[in-house]
Amino acid sequence: MNINDVILKTVSKAVVLIILTFGIYLFFSGHNEPGGGFIGGLVIASAFVLMFLSYDSETVSGALPIDFKKLSALGVLLAMISGIAPMFFGGAFLSQSFGYFDLPIFGKTELATVTVFEGGIALTVVGVVVNIILSISEDE
């Protein structure tokens, strides 16, 4: 094993965790601060890409049993369902709503349906980016 690989693998273990945390933070902060579904998804995807680059893809696929094609399909589906749902409450397609609730622990919190929509976008981005990079790197 190359000495560079050892360094890369050791560093990735720590860094992937940080990137993932940052990605999730970005996703949730997007409503009021810089961030959001697209950028959050992209950061999470880059964490996965780092894992696939530093280890071989069989190892990662074994530890991380996610079919990224299905993940991206799920994302699109989620975004669409979040758009269709308001039609059953008299709203138009893709209309979003929000409200302020008193939750335990969090206190007064704003909950918005746009988070579901953004979640769909994030899953699509993660799925597509990782899927493209895996497809190319695994080609023989």
Next chain:
Amino acid sequence: MYLLIIAILIPFIATALIPLIHNRIGSLHIGWLVLLVPTALFIIFALQIPAISVGEVLNQTANWIPSLGINFTVYLDGLSLILALLITGMGSLVVLYSIYYLSPSDSFPHFYAYLLLFMGAMLGVVLSDNLLVLYVFWELTSISSFLLIAFWYHRKNSRYGAQKSLLITVFGGLGMLAGFMMLHSMTGTFSIREIIAVIGQYTDHALFYPAMFLVLLGAFTKSAQFPFHIWLPDAMEAPTPVSAYLHSATMVKAGLYLVARFTPIFAGNASWFWTITIVGLITLFWGAFCAVRQTDLKALLAYSTISQLGLIMSLLGLGSAAMYFGDGEQGALYGLAIFAALFHLVNHSTFKGALFMAVGIIDHQVGTRDIRRLGGLMAFLPITFTFAVIGSFSMAGLPFFNGFLSKEMFFTATVNAAGLPAFGVSAWGVLIPVIAWIASVFTFVYCMILVFRTFFGSSQLKKLDKQPVEPSIGMLISPAILCILIIGLFFAPNLLGDYLLRPALNGVIPGISGAAPQISAWHGFNTELFMTLGIVIVGTLLFLTFRSWFKIYRLQPADWTFTVLYNSFLKDLKRVANWITTHYMTGHLPAYFAYIFIFFIATAGGALLITGALSVDLMADSPISIYEGMLVAVMAVAAVSILFAKSRLTAILLNGVLGFSIAIFFVLFRAPDLALTQLVIETVTTTLFLLCFNFLPEWKKEDSPKRTKIRNALIAIGGGVTVTLIGLTVNSGELFESISGYFEDSYELAGGENIVNAILGDFRAFDTMLESLVLFIAGLGVYTLIRLKVGKGSGKDEHQ
């Protein structure tokens, strides 16, 4: 509250659930679970009969895209209810039948997913009030029909039939969409109800007739009217339950539904009357004439379906005269044709469904559908024989079966039409009953062929693959129910007439009272009865002397058919497309870039010049800071250096410099979101580039002639100048309404302080959704290109 909307959505939801549950139900046949869906829906719709039969209508709306006038409006009147009951009722019987018909080697989840998809789409077609929603469901029925015809996709003929049906019906559907657009541009609404209310003012509009013919194009292609009928015989490659359901009972009725639905909008003029009547009569005759020569039982039934669809279509044409006369004695006289059309529509579904199921049993139990190999099956398949006799005799219009009643009404309508005092019907009008009579003689002949060639005569057991025996009871239930209906409707037709046909008639021609008669089998010795007697006598003679006049079918040259025309058109189309594509898709990447940039410069730059939007005003701009100047210098150096890079790695890194500099620009301009996005994208794309290096050949400098280099340089400079000019114009011009309103209101309107995301996720969420869809499709595209290579598929497919 949204009962009907949910009723349309239930089949779609069930479709989505099938792949999730089919592995978890053990040995239980998934068809039994699927059967619950149409049965439950049938009960839901049947419960609406009491309200609808007294003239009520149900109208439910869910907002979809209200800003464009597109709403999911569901409208249930008598006409929609008949179709909805047919779709769910026949759907239940067909699902039950298919449980015993399909062989264990077939993929059940696919079959039932497609079938449910079709059921939902078809319900959507007959219940939608909004034209665009109707159009979407309409095309969805074509797509699910395509999937079902190609269900045994390893067969070459299945793929051919599926493609043919898709091309023809979608072609007509697109024409129909154009017609809908014209209706919208005339009336300003997509709602059929609202169009009916205001169309009176627009009958002189220049778009009125084009819209009418385009809508009819959609109806004729879908309902397999001459000359678009050629797709239906090839659609018989589908499994028989599908033929019974889509290609005789429901989907091909969509065109008839459309004509009936649009009668209040377009009818009352000579064009509508003649187009539909003539096309219907030609189809009626040609279908019956061609059915006689068929040797495959399913092909015979396909042509017979074409013929019967033509019959109903011509009735809808004849009945449109009632719109011309309005309420009154004459209106009632001609409105009878519409009543007959609706009656025959129901009857046709019952007897043709029973016949298809009987033929399916023969195919399933005997192993062939070829009349030349069949014969004497009565002794082996007595129950199936009974079904075939009931179905055929009903289709031939013989008494004691429901087909007799509607056939007599059809003759009444044609005889009435011969004396129509409008639309230029004069002496020629007598042709209408004559053609109807001749076509009915042929109908009688092929009905007799179906029964006597298959079940009588000497049996040819040696030629058969297996010894025929009756199938299991499950396969017999569905055709038995249909046969009971066929006979039951003969003895109690007014039950159907009062509760369903009368309200449906009001849906087609509103305000016509008295056109819905009490149906009775005996009218005394009138013209219609003598027409039927003549058919039986002449038909029997023709059937007995079949061999002596069969030669007339050889008069038509073999290559003078519409199918030959279709095939050669498709072949030429492929050849021309291939010729064009090979000339510009050279496989040379710089050429592709040249196309893209030249097109961009021409359209974007051209538009800038032609519209006079170009305005560069640097006076109001803020001063350029020293950092910005330095950054531009760095970017310029990096960009120029790429041209002289000696290795790929250098080029990619320099490209990265460009990307990261842009990110710094965003930081300078206080756009943290964009800076962050740009940084991550730059990282991911650089990784992607490096990965791709593995697969690229050795780097070598390309030696292109000087002329090419100059041309490329000019294109590059042109592209850069165009982008710069557009940027400056956007900055200084006041072309569009400012979006800064969003900036101020985002917190109140969307509850978010991050205006970028409020725009992406809320104000312009539709754009974002479509973008994520594009991203998804692009991802799938990359995956398919790389992973699914040609030749990797299963080897059992027959190749063209």
